[in-house]
Amino acid sequence: PLVLHVLGARPNFVKAAPVVRGLADLGVRQGIVHTGQHYDALMSDVFFADLGLPEPIANLGVGSGSHAKQTAALLVGLEEVVLKESPDLVVVYGDVNSTLAAILVCAKLGVPTAHVEAGLRSFDRGMPEEVNRVVTDALADVLFATSPDALSHLANEGVDPAKVHLVGNPMIDSLFSALPKLDPEPVRARLGLPEAYAVATLHRPANVDDPESARELVDAVLAVSRQIPVVVPLHPRGRTRLAEAGLVSGETMTIIDPLGYVDFLSLVRGAKLVVTDSGGVQEETTMLGVPCLTVRPNTERPITITHGTNRLVTPALLPAAAEKALADGAATPSGELPPLWDGAAGPRIARVIASWLKGDNLSP
Ligand code: UD1
Ligand code: UDP
Structure with a gap:
């Protein structure tokens, strides 16, 4: 089976690196599709170097624009690459326009998806990211939550809890690796x-x-x-x-x-x-x-x-x-760090994906 990661913006790269590494350790075939939403060397290339991410198999070069123009370019570019590569699973990250476009394209093509960082809510629909989060979680087949509050948000929106996995925060894995x-x-x-x-x-x-x-x-x-x-x-x-x-x-x-x-x-x-x-x-x-x-x-x-x-x-x-x-100075009210922010979210996500790929809910 083939897993594709759709990445576009600076925070996506940071979240994906531990998942890509975790899947590589399990021998899963995978590739990165860079949408080109972020394109400056200091917004993109430097993250691939610092995080040890493999070269993308494709860069769609969508660049900047209004929400409609950027999302439209993302939809067109992503549909082509998903049809060409015919992945068994597409993994999307966070809440950027590249995330939204990828989930929409895959839902229409019937390609299964996983969302890393599911269930975060500001409850502020004036934020473009909140719109992206709500739509992405409504369409994802596998949802990876970084914090327990995400579980109740998803349940309240009618997402089947069987699809949701509390796995910790891969962004913190990257931080631990860089420490x-x-x-x-x-x-x-x-x-x-x-x-x-x-x-x-x-x-x-x-x-x-x-x-x-x-x-x-x-x-x-x-x-x-x-x-x-x-x-x-x-x-x-x-x-x-x-x-x-x-x-x-x-x-x-x-x-x-x-x-x-x-x-x-x-x-x-x-x-x-x-x-x-x-x-x-x-x-x-x-x-x-x-x-x-x-x-x-x-x-x-x-x-x-x-x-x-x-x-x-x-x-x-x-x-x-x-x-x-x-x-x-820094005062932490509870004295406790967030649960599962322990540097092992990437391997957890990779294990769930690997066993999901072996399951019978996949098209052959
Ligand atoms: C995007 C995400 C936001 C995220 C941020 C991370 C959406 C809707 N927003 O916002 O959630 O927090 O990325 O950094 O997806 N630009 C450049 N060079 C680049 C990229 C952008 O100059 O490499 C400039 C362009 O003028 C562009 C503007 O930044 O119009 C905005 O870029 P865009 O990707 O549309 O959104 P961000 O504000 O970066
Ligand atoms: N970051 C960085 N260089 C900067 C600013 C931020 O490497 O000059 C990193 C930061 O450590 C974090 C990520 O970029 O890992 C966050 O991205 P951003 O703030 O752009 O997006 P958001 O998290 O708000 O979506």
């Missing part, structure tokens, strides 16, 4: 940062697309930079709008290109504070014990609040929250 390589010092020195610094990442449309929201956010991050120097590895999405809103390099503010995976996590590991609107970064800071302030009204990852270092803040409350976090 021995995470050294803040060389990155800090290269960027000319002092020993105490904060890292910020910002790319959610609700924060960076609207000039008014961008200005409010930038003012708040500038206020944080008056407490502690801030480095911002900036996602291409926010580059223009945030610069227009005043996010430019200065004495205590360093704006840089996105960093590679190992460099970025090295910087986070050494940081006193992280300010973010990323999904994955909320999880990584929880495991690294770095205080994290998430500038969003909600999170699909509440376990990073109950079992981690994450707090939700508004832009208006960010400066005061930063002051408190810098004084208090």
